[in-house]
Amino acid sequence: MSETTHHGTVATSASVPPDGGLTAAQLAAKYGLSVSGARPSLVEYVRQLWGRRQFILAFSRAKLT
Numbered sequence: 001m002s003e004t005t006h007h008g009t010v011a012t013s014a015s016v017p018p019d020g021g022l023t024a025a026q027l028a029a030k031y032g033l034s035v036s037g038a039r040p041s042l043v044e045y046v047r048q049l050w051g052r053r054q055f056i057l058a059f060s061r062a063k064l065t
Contacts, residue, residue: 019027028034040048
């Protein structure tokens with residue numbers, strides 16, 4: 001239901017947000033967010049480094065001008 005205000009705009013009733021009952025931690029988990037600036041564990045860091053080894057090698061061999 002909507003009503004026209006005295007300014008000529010349309011006012012709608014407030015709707016309940018779909019995430020209304022969740023805490024901040026639950027919202028973060030729902031949307032896959034993590035702590036900003038958090039460092040991965042050593043094992044995870046080495047895994048990421050190993051996954052990027054081709055880029056690291058190519059970048060180190062490239063001649064930068």
